Amino acid sequence: MGKSILITGGARSGKSTLAERTTLALGQPAVYIATAEAHDPEMAERIARHQARRGAEWRTVSAPLDLTGALDASDGGGPRLVDCLTLWLSNLLFAERDWEAEAEAFATALARQSAPVVIVTNEVGAGIVPENALARRFRDAAGLVNQRVAQAADEVLFCVSGYPMKVKP
Amino acid sequence: MGKSILITGGARSGKSTLAERTTLALGQPAVYIATAEAHDPEMAERIARHQARRGAEWRTVSAPLDLTGALDASDGGGPRLVDCLTLWLSNLLFAERDWEAEAEAFATALARQSAPVVIVTNEVGAGIVPENALARRFRDAAGLVNQRVAQAADEVLFCVSGYPMKVKP
Amino acid sequence: MGKSILITGGARSGKSTLAERTTLALGQPAVYIATAEAHDPEMAERIARHQARRGAEWRTVSAPLDLTGALDASDGGGPRLVDCLTLWLSNLLFAERDWEAEAEAFATALARQSAPVVIVTNEVGAGIVPENALARRFRDAAGLVNQRVAQAADEVLFCVSGYPMKVKP
Numbered sequence: 280m281g282k283s284i285l286i287t288g289g290a291r292s293g294k295s296t297l298a299e300r301t302t303l304a305l306g307q308p309a310v311y312i313a314t315a316e317a318h319d320p321e322m323a324e325r326i327a328r329h330q331a332r333r334g335a336e337w338r339t340v341s342a343p344l345d346l347t348g349a350l351d352a353s354d355g356g357g358p359r360l361v362d363c364l365t366l367w368l369s370n371l372l373f374a375e376r377d378w379e380a381e382a383e384a385f386a387t388a389l390a391r392q393s394a395p396v397v398i399v400t401n402e403v404g405a406g407i408v409p410e411n412a413l414a415r416r417f418r419d420a421a422g423l424v425n426q427r428v429a430q431a432a433d434e435v436l437f438c439v440s441g442y443p444m445k446v447k448p
Numbered sequence: 449m450g451k452s453i454l455i456t457g458g459a460r461s462g463k464s465t466l467a468e469r470t471t472l473a474l475g476q477p478a479v480y481i482a483t484a485e486a487h488d489p490e491m492a493e494r495i496a497r498h499q500a501r502r503g504a505e506w507r508t509v510s511a512p513l514d515l516t517g518a519l520d521a522s523d524g525g526g527p528r529l530v531d532c533l534t535l536w537l538s539n540l541l542f543a544e545r546d547w548e549a550e551a552e553a554f555a556t557a558l559a560r561q562s563a564p565v566v567i568v569t570n571e572v573g574a575g576i577v578p579e580n581a582l583a584r585r586f587r588d589a590a591g592l593v594n595q596r597v598a599q600a601a602d603e604v605l606f607c608v609s610g611y612p613m614k615v616k617p
Numbered sequence: 618m619g620k621s622i623l624i625t626g627g628a629r630s631g632k633s634t635l636a637e638r639t640t641l642a643l644g645q646p647a648v649y650i651a652t653a654e655a656h657d658p659e660m661a662e663r664i665a666r667h668q669a670r671r672g673a674e675w676r677t678v679s680a681p682l683d684l685t686g687a688l689d690a691s692d693g694g695g696p697r698l699v700d701c702l703t704l705w706l707s708n709l710l711f712a713e714r715d716w717e718a719e720a721e722a723f724a725t726a727l728a729r730q731s732a733p734v735v736i737v738t739n740e741v742g743a744g745i746v747p748e749n750a751l752a753r754r755f756r757d758a759a760g761l762v763n764q765r766v767a768q769a770a771d772e773v774l775f776c777v778s779g780y781p782m783k784v785k786p
Binding site: 454456458569571572573574575576577579581584587588590591592594595597598599604606613614615616 | 626627628629630631659740741742743744745747749752755756777778779780782
């Protein structure tokens with residue numbers, strides 16, 4: 280079975296760079312499964328900056344909603360990097376999909392992969408309780424998605440200032 | 449002396465589930481000391497969901513303000529789970545009690561327990577500085593309460609995506 | 618070469634107290650390099666409270682902007698404590714300085730120190746995405762500064778409830 284590694288951490292904690300390095304160390308070429316969609320200029324700029332950092336050893340696949348399908352479709356070759364679960368959740372909520380069923384399907388799919396997969400997610404629950412009810416629901420959902428995927432993953436790393444701390448096993 | 453374990457982490461990081469498992473592993477039946485009060489429907493729903501998850505091996509005690517009294521009163525039998533310090537602090541502030549004195553009394557009480565106690569708290573200080581002055585004061589107080597109780601506790605765990613990281617000892 | 622230790626953590630996680638203890642254990646007397654400026658009464662009160670905690674074993678230097686200069690100027694004797702990078706970044710942004718160049722210069726300067734230096738910084742990226750665009754840019758910059766300095770530092774510690782977790786090496 281292909282090993283699965285979940286990398287979590289705060290914004291700008293170095294998760295994506297660490298995840299890219301970790302993925303390429305598992306094999307090359309690698310597949311970058313992007314969940315980001317450019318809804319506004321700030322996001323478009325962030326996506327472009329991330330892509331510019333990645334070189335020719337990457338093939339990019341876009342999967343804003345059907346992440347499990349993209350994971351299964353890319354299996355059998357080199358390692359995959361999913362970046363990231365938090366934007367995926369945000370897309371699912373915006374599209375009014377059943378995010379709990381989708382997260383369950385994704386976590387279940389990890390066990391049937393033959394090639395490795397590295398997954399990036401975000402810590403969003405360690406600040407003050409948001410005043411906005413929608414933000415509270417989002418951070419609850421994000422935490423539950425992280426827990427479910429962590430349970431299914433072989434390894435979980437918590438990234439602080441660019442360095443990984445071992446959470447699981 | 450009864451062992452004391454503080455479990456901290458962000459919202460939906462799996463703290464309560466981990467704390468329940470940890471408590472039951474220390475002995476059964478166990479006492480659940482709840483600090484939550486249902487001030488609104490969102491909170492009422494969260495309390496009901498948490499209670500539904502706990503089974504018959506738990507006896508529930510409500511202690512929105514007099515947590516130290518509830519801790520002392522429940523001593524001598526099975527393990528206790530205090531869930532959580534952050535809501536307790538919130539109740540103390542709302543009732544205009546002296547939260548520093550209350551936290552000191554609670555921390556001091558840990559040393560005189562004969563049965564074990566597991567304590568849940570929240571990380572609320574790792575986001576951007578809140579614009580709201582009351583929120584800034586709350587996160588300062590929450591951090592200080594966590595430090596004081598951590599100092600008194602035998603073990604401190606930091607929960608990430610449902611898994612504990614060792615902070616102390 | 619003087620050892621460098623970066624201590625990060627959320628608000629009121631006990632970083633400053635830990636950093637002061639760590640610095641004094643490296644030698645005495647020590648130099649406290651303060652980046653804080655009292656822009657308002659809340660900040661003035663916080664600065665005064667921090668100073669009151671430090672004793673006669675400390676000499677205080679103020680460096681709201683020229684942190685690298687203050688670091689170099691204080692080299693050659695006892696250990697230095699820089700408290701903190703996050704306020705320094707905030708001062709640089711307010712003064713419209715090139716914060717990336719300044720962070721690069723500071724990180725580079727660490728390698729040429731002969732006396733040890735302990736550096737405090739803040740985790741600000743583990744809450745919900747701020748609605749305010751300026752706050753989002755600030756948390757991005759703060760995370761990048763932390764990564765750059767962590768890369769240059771010999772040790773990185775993550776402080777939770779007053780206790781250090783090892784991040785690097």
